[in-house]
Amino acid sequence: MKYLYTIFGLLVILGYGWIDLRGRELRQTKRGFVPQGLRSTQSGARSFWYRGYQGGK
């Protein structure tokens, strides 16, 4: 049991170290995407934000 717990504890520490050293967060923010066409125009991204993405043409 001691060995099992020690292994479990080491995995927890490794997990903690990996998450924090890689800058990962446990709670993810909502992810979206702004198309290249909008981004390449002057203030494209802004216009996307103002009007919302309409889904193509």
Added chain:
Amino acid sequence: MSAANCPGCGAGIEFAIGSSAVVVCNYCRSIVARTDRGVEDLGKVAGLIDTGSPLKIGVTGKHRGRGFRLTGRTQLQHESGAVWDEWYAAFDDGRWGWLAEAQAKYFITFKTAEAGAPGYEELDLGMPVPAVDNMVVAELGRAVLASAEGELPWKPQPSTGYLYADLSGTENRFATIDYSEDAPLVFKGWQTSLRDLGITGVAESRSRVAVAKLSCTNCGGPLELIAPDQAERIYCPNCGAGHDIANGNLQFFAMLKKKKVEPVIAIGSTGMIDGHSYIVTGFLQRSVKFDVKYYWTEYLLYNRERGYRWLVESDDHWSFVTPVPAGQVTDGGTLESPAMKIGWNGKWFSIFQVAEAHVEYVLGEFYWKVTQGERVATIDYVKPPEGMSTEITLEGAREVNYSHARYLQPEEVEQAFAVHLKRPSTVGPMQPFSGPNLMGPWVILLMLLLMTAFVVKVTRSGRLVSHEIIDPAPTAEQPNGATFFGKSFQLNGNENVRIEASAGIENNWVYVEGDLLNEGTGVMESFELPIEYYSGVDEGERWSEGNQGRSVFVSAPPAGTYTTRYDVTWDPGKVPARIEVRITQGVFHGWHFILALIVLSLWPAANLLQRFSFEAQRWKDSDFSPSGLDRSGSDESDEEDE
């Protein structure tokens, strides 16, 4: 050497040792003393009792490099009726040694010139005696000279009794204070063995009479004496008739008064414990009475080289019990005021129970004259998986006996004696907690976690990448909301991002919805930062709820150029507050550490709870708490400290 004739019968007697005081006539058993005028008859002693001793006059040995020869012995009768031998050893250097033999134990002592030994009435059991090297009193009793033979260094008076105190010390030291004369005589020495005394041949001859077959005087059933040289009393397993063993014969003295109790390990069974073979010679059922009677059973074990041991069963819990000399135990208590802890072999044992134990039922043979109803005071101490027990006689000679117990798993007893045993359903006083102790690994893992957190902390940059001030103002088109855009900034890879918003609001709220956009890939992370803060005074007490700031973490965005957008909404009836937004990259996230610590501690915490529950069950039947507090209300440990 000088020869004479016995004044009693005229037979020839011989003083072979120059310093001997008396010779016992082999024919008429007169004690003949030599005087200036010749010889004097001091009276007759009874015939020798067959104690099964392997020793005899003429046996030679060595003690601490000095040779000796046994020249005579006296037989002394204990208050219980048991008889023990004291052999007299004439050493090559002219000294005399006393070799006492009782219960398969040997004690060699030498008369000392020490003065100042306390009077008999001044002594109490367990009391250290400074005048005798601080040895502790183990027994106080009265002995009567029953018989004698050979040459003796003193002048015994037939049938006279005298008081004595046996003392026990560390490293097997032993002493007797003899009150047969006006001034107490002190004899000091050691507990020893025939092997240590270089007496080996007699042990072989003793083993040839290991088993003696006799018949019960009541039912005629066979009675086998397993240790005939040690047995004092035997109870017939068929009819319960009790017999004293004297001169190899059985003398009926009483019938058992209670219904039969069946031992689960048969008398005569042999089992191996700690690599030594033991034979079960006797069985006892004992009890203590609190609210009701509690019973337990004890099996007397015998090994010719190691002597007697006990196998004790209580509520299906088993322990192996070994006698311990009183002098080896650190015990500052008395029966009236027992010590809260006693020490032995570098360990301290906590008091568990004080009780008066009664013998309820008895079967088989015993090295003392055990009777039904026999009472002793017991004080039990525990240090799982071990325990110590103090037994103080309440009848006859006053004697304190210590013993050490080691918890045995039922499987160990089953394996040793080839029996099938019930499993315990309760927690025993000495039962070890079967779960693991995770405290050690937990502490090590905690250190590792702290080290990892330290490495994380020092390697995070904590770099401020954006600092924006949003100053919203209501317009006709947007009376309670507006959208704002931040400046572009650079983010590194593999580092988290913290977005903090704060507003100097009071009894107000502001709601920020934001996006963090990677200008290169078009991937955006959306977040929400609701800020609200209310405070006031209610019935004279100040209160507040909410916060004037809020933050959110974004999981390591890829390296690149980023920009932000904020949709801010505010209470339409109020003036919106100015909002400060700070974006920092590479932030040490304390909650991750706390979460890891919680996950790491859950298992040991559950283990600890289990252990507490186990200990609570162990101590629920005790009069004391693990810390030594008397549950009746008084704190005995305070008294001990005083």
